[in-house]
Amino acid sequence: VMKELKGTKGGHLIISVVTTANYFVTQLLAEFSRQHEDINITLDVSNRNTLLNQLENHEPDMVIMGEPPKGHGLQSERLMENPLVVIAAATHPLASLKRALCLSEIVAERFIVREKGSGTRSTIERHLHKYQASYKNTLEMRSNETIKHAVGAGLGLGVVSMHTIQPELDSGCLVILEVENFPIRRHWYVVMRKGKRLSPIAREFKSFVMAEAPRFVRSNYTALS
Ligand code: PGA
Structure with a gap:
């Protein structure tokens, strides 16, 4: 695929x-900009609501996010799976139980949200609601990194994207708990405003993402598929 890219000149x-x-x-982006040394790139990393506002205001060419809401004049293509799992410190008492946990057992714990x-948050809340469950005790933080540190320090459990925890799984400081009705299966999508006319470089980037993104996701989670 990469050989077929025509090497559009310049652009933002x-x-x-x-x-x-x-x-x-x-x-x-590193790989894409190796193929296009003369382009400028602006990348913003934010939460779902911020991205929806940006789309509304015509700010980005496109975004990568969870399934977009219907009726907002958006078009989307499914990109990859992005499952949410329950994590605990390796030293957490629930981590040493050699059986699957019920939802009621885990929501009794404190959660870092x-x-x-x-x-991520709205998906989990919807999921718990579906099974008539809800968190009892939460500690709120704005980033996945902070949540991982807090969970690792034993402050509570967390629910995060599997794709955010590979280094901690490798080093053994965090574990994925086996819990009924988890992981929550969801996907990333490439999303833009309906009818948006992409610049040549944005068009190339979109094809590149759709074709190459799975190659950049390290995942040992064959158990899930
Ligand atoms: P967020 O991103 O939790 O930062 O909004 C995850 C998502 O919506 O997939």
Whole structure:
């Protein structure tokens, strides 16, 4: 695919991605800009609500986010799976139980959660609501990184995108808990305003993302598929 790219000259690419996509998008951009040394790139990493506002205001060429809401004049293409898992410190008492946990057991614990406006947060809340469950005790933080540190320090459990925790799984400080009705299956989409006329460089970038993004996602989660 890369050989087929025609090497459009120059241009300015403006993209935004949700925080969970941050982990692969910089590598993707590095590869893309090696092929296009003469372009300028603006990347913003924000939560779901911020991206929806940016789309509304015609700011980015395109964004990478969870499934967009209907009826906002947006068009989207499904990109990759982005499952949400329950994480705990390796030393957490629930981590040593050698069985699957019920939802009622985990919601009794304290949870470190994302801010309002986060797609991760709204997805989890919808999911818990579906099973008549809700958090009892929460601690709110604005970033996935902070949540991972807090969970690692034993402050509570978290629910995060699998794609944000590879280094901590490798080093063994965090574990994924096996919980009924988890992981929550969701996807990333490439989203733009309906009828948007993309610049040549933005068009190339979109094809590049659709074809190459899976290659930049490190994942040992074969158990899920
Ligand atoms: P967010 O991103 O939680 O930062 O909004 C994740 C998502 O919506 O997929």
